[in-house]
Amino acid sequence: MKDKTFLMIPGPTPVPESVMLEIAKHPIGHRSGEFSKILHNVYENLKYVFRTKNDVFVYTSSGTGAMCAALENLVNEGDHVLSLVLGNFGNRWAKIAESRGAIVEKIEVATGEVIDPEVLRAKLAEDEEKKIKIVTLTHSETSTGAANDVKTLCSIIREHGALSVVDGVTSVCAMECNPDEWGIDVLVSGSQKGFMIPPGLAFLVANERAWKVYEECKHPSFYWDWAAYKKSVQADSTPFTPAVNLFAGLDKALEMIKAEGIENMNARHRRHAMALRAAIRAIGLELVVKDDKNASHSITSIYPPEGISVPDIRKVIKEDFDVLVANGQNALKDKIFRMGTLGFVCDRDVISAVGALEATLYKLGYKFELGKGVGTVIKELAREI
Numbered sequence: 001m002k003d004k005t006f007l008m009i010p011g012p013t014p015v016p017e018s019v020m021l022e023i024a025k026h027p028i029g030h031r032s033g034e035f036s037k038i039l040h041n042v043y044e045n046l047k048y049v050f051r052t053k054n055d056v057f058v059y060t061s062s063g064t065g066a067m068c069a070a071l072e073n074l075v076n077e078g079d080h081v082l083s084l085v086l087g088n089f090g091n092r093w094a095k096i097a098e099s100r101g102a103i104v105e106k107i108e109v110a111t112g113e114v115i116d117p118e119v120l121r122a123k124l125a126e127d128e129e130k131k132i133k134i135v136t137l138t139h140s141e142t143s144t145g146a147a148n149d150v151k152t153l154c155s156i157i158r159e160h161g162a163l164s165v166v167d168g169v170t171s172v173c174a175m176e177c178n179p180d181e182w183g184i185d186v187l188v189s190g191s192q193k194g195f196m197i198p199p200g201l202a203f204l205v206a207n208e209r210a211w212k213v214y215e216e217c218k219h220p221s222f223y224w225d226w227a228a229y230k231k232s233v234q235a236d237s238t239p240f241t242p243a244v245n246l247f248a249g250l251d252k253a254l255e256m257i258k259a260e261g262i263e264n265m266n267a268r269h270r271r272h273a274m275a276l277r278a279a280i281r282a283i284g285l286e287l288v289v290k291d292d293k294n295a296s297h298s299i300t301s302i303y304p305p306e307g308i309s310v311p312d313i314r315k316v317i318k319e320d321f322d323v324l325v326a327n328g329q330n331a332l333k334d335k336i337f338r339m340g341t342l343g344f345v346c347d348r349d350v351i352s353a354v355g356a357l358e359a360t361l362y363k364l365g366y367k368f369e370l371g372k373g374v375g376t377v378i379k380e381l382a383r384e385i
């Protein structure tokens with residue numbers, strides 16, 4: 001049976017039917033009163049989701065656009081940027097900073113590991129002249145499934161005085177991410193992740209410290225310019241023609257998030273990720289992130305069993321069950337596969353995905369106790385947390 005695709009990848013993620021129906025409506029004028037009303041709700045509700053008093057800018061772009069919107073409004077040529085790299089997306093910050101002429105240094109960790117706060121503290125302590133202007137970091141590193149302790153890392157960055165610029169593309173909505181309380185200076189995210197809408201919108205929130213640095217940026221970007229977006233947010237407008245249909249979908253999705261409650265949404269993601277991790281261990285497969293406390297709640301990376309290839313797992317689970325799981329990226333391609341539990345995901349989805357994975361591995365000849373994963377996931381989900 002086809003036309004029942006079930007996305008268990010880290011984005012795009014499943015979209016609720018009520019959101020799809022909003023998106024399917026005829027486009028409306030982006031300067032109309034009707035659209036202004038949508039924007040008004042969206043801008044208000046985004047502050048709730050981002051747990052911030054600051055304005056949240058919405059760009060018509062993918063998540064990388066918001067990453068560019070962060071650094072291209074802050075970095076001058078010759079600025080020193082320290083990038084904390086857990087994988088592909090941590091590296092992306094470094095590349096964007098380099099594209100603006102920054103002098104980039106990195107702290108890199110092995111696959112599946114996270115940044116040790118003491119290593120960061122020591123690195124910043126060496127910078128006696130306070131040359132490092134910006135530290136970039138990733139909350140949930142989608143290429144490995146590891147998640148940094150952003151709260152601790154940002155407090156260390158704040159002690160040094162540099163600006164913290166955080167990628168929350170697969171963490172906002174899924175994991176607690178509290179920019180105002182944790183002192184995150186700039187936070188970005190993307191729509192096709194925890195927000196339960198298709199790709200095409202990206203988000204950025206910046207605090208007063210970040211605005212001071214923006215004011216010293218010699219060549220702020222045109223399309224991403226914070227000042228233009230701030231002015232627009234305050235007028236319930238957008239600077240350019242936005243993806244109006246996606247905004248209508250976002251309006252609906254934000255209503256759903258508010259109804260669930262952001263804390264409950266975070267807890268749901270944690271519960272699903274932990275249940276999935278327990279099931280993977282029960283099946284006898286190895287997780288890329290060993291320690292639960294370092295695990296992302298939106299994405300779980302898994303090594304295939306010996307003798308069974310990642311492309312075969314992905315092919316069978318797609319062909320037999322219409323379930324999509326992601327391959328590894330770059331050096332991890334064909335070495336790991338990744339399962340998302342991000343956004344519009346319920347218990348049924350997690351149980352089904354584990355069942356489909358077990359059936360796939362069984363078909364491919366992996367020897368294990370059939371049903372152990374499904375049994376474990378059911379028990380884990382039944383536990384009070």
Ligand SMILES: Cc1ncc(COP(=O)(O)O)c(C=O)c1O
Pocket residue numbers: 010011062063064065089138140141142143167168169170190
């Ligand atoms: C952590 C993280 N950062 C950045 C991005 C880039 O987002 P996009 O592909 O929407 O440009 C992704 C996409 O998967 C991501 O997972």
